[in-house]
Amino acid sequence: SMSKLLLLVSLLFTLYTNCICAQRNCGTYSHSQEFLQKFPEVKFKTETLKQKLLLKTNDPARITIPVVVHIVYSQKNQKFTKAQIRNQIKILNEDFAGENTDITNVPEKFKELIAGDTGIRFKLVAITNTYTQKTAFLKQGDSIKFSKHGGHDMGKYLSTKYLNIWVGNIIDIIRKGDLFGYASFPWDKEALTDGVVINSRYFGTRGNVANYNKGRTATHEVGHWLGLLHLWGDKEDDSPICTNDYVDDTPSQKYSNGECPEFPKLSECHETENRELFMNYMDYVFDNCMIMFSRGQKQRMLANFDNDGLRLGFVDSSKTKIKRNLEFPEILNYINKTLSWSKVGKTERYAVKIRTLDNNQIQTYFTKGTSMELPDIDETKLYEITIESSSQTAKSASRPLIVNPR
Ligand code: ZN
Ligand code: CA
Numbered sequence: 001s002m003s004k005l006l007l008l009v010s011l012l013f014t015l016y017t018n019c020i021c022a023q024r025n026c027g028t029y030s031h032s033q034e035f036l037q038k039f040p041e042v043k044f045k046t047e048t049l050k051q052k053l054l055l056k057t058n059d060p061a062r063i064t065i066p067v068v069v070h071i072v073y074s075q076k077n078q079k080f081t082k083a084q085i086r087n088q089i090k091i092l093n094e095d096f097a098g099e100n101t102d103i104t105n106v107p108e109k110f111k112e113l114i115a116g117d118t119g120i121r122f123k124l125v126a127i128t129n130t131y132t133q134k135t136a137f138l139k140q141g142d143s144i145k146f147s148k149h150g151g152h153d154m155g156k157y158l159s160t161k162y163l164n165i166w167v168g169n170i171i172d173i174i175r176k177g178d179l180f181g182y183a184s185f186p187w188d189k190e191a192l193t194d195g196v197v198i199n200s201r202y203f204g205t206r207g208n209v210a211n212y213n214k215g216r217t218a219t220h221e222v223g224h225w226l227g228l229l230h231l232w233g234d235k236e237d238d239s240p241i242c243t244n245d246y247v248d249d250t251p252s253q254k255y256s257n258g259e260c261p262e263f264p265k266l267s268e269c270h271e272t273e274n275r276e277l278f279m280n281y282m283d284y285v286f287d288n289c290m291i292m293f294s295r296g297q298k299q300r301m302l303a304n305f306d307n308d309g310l311r312l313g314f315v316d317s318s319k320t321k322i323k324r325n326l327e328f329p330e331i332l333n334y335i336n337k338t339l340s341w342s343k344v345g346k347t348e349r350y351a352v353k354i355r356t357l358d359n360n361q362i363q364t365y366f367t368k369g370t371s372m373e374l375p376d377i378d379e380t381k382l383y384e385i386t387i388e389s390s391s392q393t394a395k396s397a398s399r400p401l402i403v404n405p406r
Contacts, residue, residue, distance in 0.1 A: 023177060023258050023284065024180055024212065024217075024256075024258065024284040024285070025172075025175060025177045025178060025179055025180055025284075026179075026180055026181060026182060026220065026221070026224075026230070026284070027139045027170075027172050027175070027179050027180075027181070027182035028181075028182045028183045028185070028221065028224045028230075029229075029230065029234075029235070029236060030139075030172070030174070030175065030182075030236070031139060031182045031183075031184070032184075032185055032188055034140060035184075035188045035190070036188065039357070039358075039381075039382045039404075041357045041358040041382065042188065042357060042382065045187075046185075046187040046188045049186075049187035049310065050185070050187045050227075050234075050246065051246060053186070053187070053227050053246065053300055053303045053304070053310070061119070062119045062120075062121060063119060063120050063121070063302075063305050063314055063315065064121045064122070064123050064314075065120065065121065065122050065123070065163050065314055066123050066125045066161065066162050066163070067089060067122045067123060067124050067125065067162070067163045067164075067165060068125060068126045068127070068128070068154070068157040068162050068163070068164050068165070069085050069088075069124065069126075069127050069128075069165045069167060070127075070128045070130065070144075070151075070152045070154075070164060070165065070166045070167065071085075071127065071128065071129045071130065071167050071168070071200075072130045072132050072137070072144055072150075072151050072152055072166060072167065072168035073129070073130070073131060073132065073168065073200070074131070074132050074133060074134060074135050074169065075135075075169075077200075077208070078167075078168065078169060078200040079129070080167070080200075080203065080204060080206070082127065084204045084205070084206055085124065085127055085204065086124060087204055087205055087215070088203060088204040088205070088215050088218055089122050089123075089124045091204075091205070091214070091215035091216075091218065091219065092122045092215070092218055092219060092222060093121055093122055095216070095219040095281065095293075096117075096118045096120045096121065096122070096219075096222075096293075097117045097118070097121070098114060098115060098116045098117050098118070098292070098293075099117075100291060102288065102291045103291050103292060105279070105291055106279055106291060106292050107263045107264070107279070109263075109264070109275060110275075110277060110279070110292075113249050113250075113277070113292075113294045113295060113296075114292050114293075114294070114295070115292065115293040115294055115295050115297060115298035116295075116298075118293065118298045118301060118302065119302065120226070120301065120302075122163070122222075125157075125162070126157065128152055130147075130151070130152045132150040132151065132168075133150065134149070134150035134151075135169065136169045136170070136171045137149075137150070137151060137168055137169060137170045137171070138170075138171060138172075138173055139170055139171065139172045139173075139179060139182055139197070140172070140173060140174075142193045142197075144166045144168050144170060144197060145164075145166060145192065145193050145195070145197075146192075146406065151166065151168070152166065153192075153335075154192065154195065155335060156333055156335065158191065158331070158332065158333055158334060159189065159191055159192070159193075159194035159195055160191065160194075160313035160331065160399070160401065161313050161314070161332075163195060163196065163222070163225065164194070164195035164196070165195060165196045165197075165198060165218070166195065166196070166197045166198070167197075167198050167199075167200050167203045168197075168199075168200055169199065169200055169201075170182075170197055170198075170199050178199065178201065179199055180198070180199050180202045180212070180217045180220075181196065181197055181198040181199055181202065181217050181218075181220070181221045182196075182197050182221065182224075183195070183196045183197070183221040183222070183224035183225040184196075184224075184225060185224060185225070185227060186225070186226065186227045186304050186310035186311050187227070187310060189310075189402065190382065190402055190403065190404050191334060191401050191402055191403045192334065192403060192404065192406060193404075195225070196218070196221045196222060196224075196225050197221075198217055198218055198221060199217070202217040203215075203217070203218065211259075211286040211287060211288070212286065212287050213287060214287035214288055215287070216281065216287040216290050217287070219281050219290070220281050220282060220290065223281050223282055223293070223297070223301070224282075226300075226301040226304055226311070227300055227301060227303070227304055227310070228245070228247070228281075228282050228293075228297050228300060228301065229245040229246065229247075229282070230245065230256065230282050230283070230284075231245055231250055231251075231252075231253050231256075231276070231277060231278075231280055231282050231283050232245075232252075232253050232254060232255055232256055233245045233252065234246075237255055237256035237284065238255065240254060240255075241254070242254055242268070242269035245282070246300065247294065247296040247297050247300055248296050249294045249295055249296035250277050250280065250282075250294050250296060250297065251267050251269070251270070251274045251275060251276060251277055252267060252269035252270065252274070253267050253268070253269060253276045253277075253278075254267075254268045254269055255268075256283060256284035257276065257278040257283050257284060257285050258284055258285065259285065259286055259289070260278075260285050260286050260288070260289035261276070261278050261285070263275070263278075263279075265278060277294065279291050279292060280292055280293070280294065280297075281293055282297070312399065313330075313399065327344050327345055327394075327396060328344065328389070328396035328397060328398055328399075329341045329342055329343075329344050329347075329350065329370075329387045329388075329389050329396070329397075329398045330342045330398055330399070331385070331387060331398050331399070331401045334401065334403060337373060337374045337377075337405055338371060338372070338373045338374070339352065339371060339372055339373075339374060339385065339387075339401075340370055340371035340372075341370050341371070341387045341398060342370065343370050344389040344396065345391070345394075346391045346393075346394075347389040347390065347391050348368070348390065348391050348392070349366050349367065349368050349389075349390060350366070350367055350368070350369075350370070350387055350388065350389050350390075351364055351365070351366055351387070351388040351390070352364065352365045352366075352367065352372055352374075352385065352386075352387055353385065353386045353387075353388065354374070354377065354383050354384075354385050355383060355384045355385075355386075356378075356381055356382075356383055357381070357382045357383065357384055357402075358381060358382070363375070374405065377405050378405075379404070379405055379406060380404075381404065382402060382403070382404050383402070383403050383404070383405070384400045384401070384402055384403075385400065385401045385402075385403060386398055386399075386400045386401075
């Protein structure tokens, strides 16, 4: 009967709301799996890149990442003041500098693993505020990243040059519990969706949810955005196997840790006495319990900015150009299927090369200008776009842009 149904619905709702506060739940791993299911043609390449990201030898100069925060709200309590947003950026900077005050809580045994200053900093350059009628955004489909789906486009803040952080009410249709956030890995990024998404309830320090109000969900997700995996490796946290996170100094662990375990907690992945590094940002513990990156994680993150790194767009390109003694076009924007790029000296014409990644076919278009509307290309496919400039004396090419046109 109707009343029984209502009772059942209210019971389920109670169970659901009760479990909301309990356990961190990050959607990055499944987001990556969904990406590869959609575009299996890049699976081999991304697998290789993921495994060999750690090539870093010497530390680069400081890397400053320009950040754009997109607040998407349907209710007042999903809005944030500028001060609250700035505070979240400040926390990111402290955590990546190893200047968080709670770092002193790292147990003696693990102190030698502390990364210290990663050299990575974040600079807030823009905030967008969008009222939406949509009460929740599914992770599957990335709707929060598109204006036409009630979210907000990255627009002129192309992900090769900006870290876009979307903040809104996000949900995962498959996993139970509250979705805290999800990020794109450097190896399976797509230009229009690359970035970080954080549930409004876990953004900043406003204190919506006890134990998760210190801004560490952002630190965790940005860690993914820079190539870090969870401590339990390349799998879901409830899968009972020991796999690799591709970082040598983080001990293997089988499952995620919740709340704040007591030290020492022995790992189930070794016969020897190996303790779990649950106080690391890449575990699932409370905000005030995750307090450090390891040295190995720092190296892995910095590899993004190495010579052939996956996030080279964030390295000051004037310096790169001097080093390579080469001027090359840079793709600046991709808005409404119109691509624009930077002008290169005496270039007579530019070649726009569009490679379809599932069959490697290349279409080439020529222009004298520095922008072009792309021809009709298949919205279900993934493309790699490169701009080549040529004059009588010189030839150069942009870094490729991976796009699923929408
Ligand atoms: Zn995560
Ligand atoms: Ca490890």
